[in-house]
Amino acid sequence: xxxxxxxxxxxxxxxxxxxxxxxxxxxxxxxxxxxxxxxxxxxxxxxxxxxxxxxxxxxxxxxxxxxxxxxxxxxxxxxxxxxxxxxxxxxxxxxxxxxxxxxxxxxxxxxxxxxxxxxxxxxxxxxxxxxxxxxxxxxxxxxxxxxxxxxxxxxxxxxxxxxxxxxxxxxxxxxxxxxxxxxxxxxxxxxxxxxxxxxxxxxxxxxxxxxxxxxxxxxxxxxxxxxxxxxxxxxxxxxxxxxxxxxxxxxxxxxxxxxxxxxxxxxxxxxxxxxxxxxxxxxxxxxxxxxxxxxxxxxxxxxxxxxxxxxxxxxxxxxxxxxxxxxxxxxxxxxxxxxxxxxxxxxxxxxxxxxxxxxxxxxxxxxxxxxxxxxxxxxxxxxxx
Numbered sequence: 001x002x003x004x005x006x007x008x009x010x011x012x013x014x015x016x017x018x019x020x021x022x023x024x025x026x027x028x029x030x031x032x033x034x035x036x037x038x039x040x041x042x043x044x045x046x047x048x049x050x051x052x053x054x055x056x057x058x059x060x061x062x063x064x065x066x067x068x069x070x071x072x073x074x075x076x077x078x079x080x081x082x083x084x085x086x087x088x089x090x091x092x093x094x095x096x097x098x099x100x101x102x103x104x105x106x107x108x109x110x111x112x113x114x115x116x117x118x119x120x121x122x123x124x125x126x127x128x129x130x131x132x133x134x135x136x137x138x139x140x141x142x143x144x145x146x147x148x149x150x151x152x153x154x155x156x157x158x159x160x161x162x163x164x165x166x167x168x169x170x171x172x173x174x175x176x177x178x179x180x181x182x183x184x185x186x187x188x189x190x191x192x193x194x195x196x197x198x199x200x201x202x203x204x205x206x207x208x209x210x211x212x213x214x215x216x217x218x219x220x221x222x223x224x225x226x227x228x229x230x231x232x233x234x235x236x237x238x239x240x241x242x243x244x245x246x247x248x249x250x251x252x253x254x255x256x257x258x259x260x261x262x263x264x265x266x267x268x269x270x271x272x273x274x275x276x277x278x279x280x281x282x283x284x285x286x287x288x289x290x291x292x293x294x295x296x297x298x299x300x301x302x303x304x305x306x307x308x309x310x311x312x313x314x315x316x317x318x319x320x321x322x323x324x325x326x327x328x329x330x331x332x333x334x335x336x337x338x339x340x341x342x343x344x345x346x347x348x349x350x351x352x353x354x355x356x357x358x359x360x361x362x363x364x365x366x367x368x369x370x371x372x373x374x375x376x377x378x379x380x381x382x383x384x385x
Contacts (some may be wrong), residue, residue, distance in 0.1 A: 019299070022259050026303025026356065029256045031311040033249045033352050038315065038342035039323065040245060044238045045343055047179070047335040048231055053121045054180040058210040059226040061089060061219070066206050071096070074109075074206070079221050081203045088214030090119040091205035093195050097158040099170075099188070101146040108142070109187045110158060112195030119211045122183065123176050127191045132171035134194060139184025143175045150175055156188070160199045168198075179337040234335065253356070257363045260299050289365075296364020300357040308349075315344045 061084065062068075066077025074094050081091055090113065097110040115127035127135045134156070138148065148154060150172055157167040170190070178184055196202050210216070216224045322339040 018263060019302075022256075022263055022299045023302045023306050025256045025259050026300055026360065027307035027311075029252045030304055030307035030352060030356055031314065032252060034307075034311065034315070034344065034349055035318070035342065036245055036248065037348055037352070038318075038344040039340060040238065040241055041345070041348070042342040043337070043340050044235075046337050046340060047234060050178065050180055050337065051231060051234065051335055052227060054178050055120060055183050056209075056227055056230045057090075057119045058088075058212050058214055059216070059224060060207050060209060060230060061216075061222050061224050062207040063205070064221050064223055066094075078201065078204045078206045081205050081208075084208065084219055084222060085217070086208065088211050089208035090114055090117045090211070091192060091208050093192055093199075093201065093204060094206040095158055095195065095199055095201075097156055097188070099146060100155040100157070101148055104146075106146055107186070110156070110195065111187055111189050112192030113189055114193075115191045117209075119209050120183075121178070122189060123174050124189065124191075126174040127189075130171065130173045132173065134168055134170040134190060134198075135173040136170045136188050136190045137174045137176060138172060138188050140175055140177045141181065141184045142186060142188070143172070145186075148172050148175075158198060161201050161204075166198065180335050182335075253359060256303075256356075257359055260296055260360050261363050261366065263296075263299075293361060293365050297357060297361040299364075300360030303360075304353045304356060315342070318342055319344060 063077050063079045065073060065079075067073045074096055078093060093112040095110045095112075097108055099106050099108055113122065113124055115124045117124055123137060126137055138146075143149065146154070152172045153169045154172070155167060156170045157165060159165055170188070176184075192205075196204070210224075218224075319342055322341040324339045325336065
């Protein structure tokens with residue numbers, strides 16, 4: 001095996017440009033696969049962390065009549081907070097409402113939350129320090145759509161518990177910036193005490209946000225969804241994205257392997273006399289087969305080494321500065337940070353290297369098998385069978 005390795009290295013070095021072209025293609029594929037995988041891993045980690053910080057915390061205790069995916073359940077999907085032990089829980093009440101910025105009409109979700117809460121990252125403290133009659137906070141997406149800025153007043157219309165319309169001006173105290181669209185798009189946050197007063201729904205809540213100290217116990221009329229349940233749809237989305245990306249990886253890998261396959265076929269075709277000489281000098285056909293297989297495998301080994309040489313500085317730099325996306329990506333309704341910082345795990349790099357080397361070795365073995373069928377006399381004469 002040592003002799004085969006030495007001869008294979010010498011042959012590859014002697015091939016010159018052909019070797020380095022194959023190595024360049026393989027190293028490019030190696031780096032791109034790791035970069036895309038790292039990007040998806042970084043997106044997943046950041047989005048999950050921010051969803052927990054801004055929305056989910058340690059889970060949600062939801063009224064049994066409320067379905068977050070069904071807007072028609074908002075009207076009746078609430079229950080009395082006195083029926084629940086609120087230790088470690090932050091109550092939220094949701095009502096449907098309409099605002100009229102610059103004479104335009106826009107339907108929104110009006111959400112009430114305690115202004116002194118610190119369970120999630122919403123800057124609700126701004127509601128406590130305001131002297132306005134109805135202070136409110138909104139996200140940057142809602143502010144852009146409604147063309148609102150901090151300090152603006154806008155007419156709000158809502159229904160009370162009897163279905164009677166009422167209206168008043170609200171004041172935008174703060175505009176927060178978050179990548180979690182589900183706490184921003186089309187939503188206005190006010191103090192829950194103020195919302196109880198406006199709707200005459202005293203102590204009624206739609207759901208409660210659990211913090212780390214919450215110890216769940218079953219309560220009639222309420223269901224608890226932990227972090228895993230709340231994040232399940234997003235994790236499924238990430239998994240689908242990984243499956244979709246694998247098509248790109250497969251295409252790139254096939255292109256690189258075709259280059260190796262063509263090189264090996266051409267090498268066997270042009271080196272008939274060399275193969276015959278090896279056999280005449282006492283090498284068995286299996287040993288010659290091993291030699292050409294090692295040559296093909298070394299392409300991928302050199303490709304991995306070359307990829308690491310320029311890939312590691314690239315990975316470190318990308319991990320520090322991140323990859324920025326246009327703002328309209330965040331308007332798709334999914335948790336999409338404006339800047340994603342890829343995560344490059346050692347296992348990811350090692351697994352990609354193993355797959356690349358194994359695939360290249362397997363592809364090299366296919367054309368090399370023809371050596372076993374060669375007649376050494378004809379091979380010495382350079383004749384093709």
